[in-house]
Amino acid sequence: MLEQLPDNLPGLRDEIDQLDSKIQQLINQRALCAEKVGEVKMKAGEDPLFYRPEREAQVLRRVMERNDGPVGNEQMARLFREVMSVCLALEEPMKIAFLGPEGTFTQQASLKHFGNSIISKPLPAIDEVFREVEAGGANYGVVPVENSTEGVVNHTLDTFVKSPLKICGEVELRIHHHFMVPESLKNQIGTIKRIYSHQQSLAQCREWLDRRFPGVERHAVGSNAEAAKIASERDDAAAIGGEMAATQYGLAIHASNIEDEPDNTTRFLIIGRETVLSSGKDKTSLLISAENRPGALFGMLEAFARKGLDLSRIESRPSRQGNWNYVFFLDVLAHNDDPAMQAVLEEFATKPMLVKVLGSYPIAVL
Numbered sequence: 001m002l003e004q005l006p007d008n009l010p011g012l013r014d015e016i017d018q019l020d021s022k023i024q025q026l027i028n029q030r031a032l033c034a035e036k037v038g039e040v041k042m043k044a045g046e047d048p049l050f051y052r053p054e055r056e057a058q059v060l061r062r063v064m065e066r067n068d069g070p071v072g073n074e075q076m077a078r079l080f081r082e083v084m085s086v087c088l089a090l091e092e093p094m095k096i097a098f099l100g101p102e103g104t105f106t107q108q109a110s111l112k113h114f115g116n117s118i119i120s121k122p123l124p125a126i127d128e129v130f131r132e133v134e135a136g137g138a139n140y141g142v143v144p145v146e147n148s149t150e151g152v153v154n155h156t157l158d159t160f161v162k163s164p165l166k167i168c169g170e171v172e173l174r175i176h177h178h179f180m181v182p183e184s185l186k187n188q189i190g191t192i193k194r195i196y197s198h199q200q201s202l203a204q205c206r207e208w209l210d211r212r213f214p215g216v217e218r219h220a221v222g223s224n225a226e227a228a229k230i231a232s233e234r235d236d237a238a239a240i241g242g243e244m245a246a247t248q249y250g251l252a253i254h255a256s257n258i259e260d261e262p263d264n265t266t267r268f269l270i271i272g273r274e275t276v277l278s279s280g281k282d283k284t285s286l287l288i289s290a291e292n293r294p295g296a297l298f299g300m301l302e303a304f305a306r307k308g309l310d311l312s313r314i315e316s317r318p319s320r321q322g323n324w325n326y327v328f329f330l331d332v333l334a335h336n337d338d339p340a341m342q343a344v345l346e347e348f349a350t351k352p353m354l355v356k357v358l359g360s361y362p363i364a365v366l
């Protein structure tokens, strides 16, 4: 097909116009199918599940597998991510609660995972995101869980101990921090007295700040977006945050990508009320509390090894029930329905330990 392309501008633009018209028709045909899927789901059950994470992951993986360019695999998957988002919204627009305010990295993660055709519900704290989903005010929630430089977000892990919610997905986001100032300070960087940001972001940019702004006060606030808002209202302050926060509050970016680790990444979890079926490439998150005796942790890990199950993460947190008792958060690279997983869980059920399956979900595609 490529050889048949004209080599003049009007001819090429005519070709693009014709292709656009075909793509548009096809997108609408796809949307009609999705609408019909919505009707079928409505007929089938009382509380229909419109959003199906396992199916979406399979669609995106297939897009990447069959892609032969010149558009890159990830770019192509991102386009399909948006198409699916629009299709799902025709069935039912998803209400997504996230750690706000508008402009946070968590909002960016929610858009990366669900696409832009959602109803956004920014909330001021992680437990409020959990509560909103538990109460049915939102279909799903998005919360940060770990950062490659700064480690786990303890608050999120601790909230899982008591919550009935399930993990339905994960999103990874490369985190780039920018040093942003009000337009009026753009040429007077030397007059900056205070720098605002979230505590994790200040930590992720510590070396840069020590080098460039030694001695300038650093203030930790609830989110980068809040930091940007404060800086926009003062005439002596800068903020550190992502591009969305700068745009949201009209700040100028003075220095980009100031994070100390170039591959600084944050992982977020999608939380919901339903369990997710197997997509073929899944992860299961478990919360395990074992008896405090020698070999308890070894025995637990050995059971996974014996069944050939891969652990991608293990985190320990104080259980808050007596000193020196711990709970472990584990990610296993298998779905809960996997016979090997079932065997391990059955084995644990016979032992003095507490196991809670926090959810099985597709390994992040994008």
Ligand SMILES: C=C(O[C@@H]1C=C(C(=O)O)C=C[C@H]1O)C(=O)O
Pocket: 033, 034, 037, 050, 051, 052, 053, 055, 056, 059, 083, 084, 085, 087, 088, 091
């Ligand atoms: C169309 C469906 O519903 C939703 C929309 C999807 C899509 O546009 O491909 C995929 C999964 C669901 O989130 C479906 O379940 O197949």
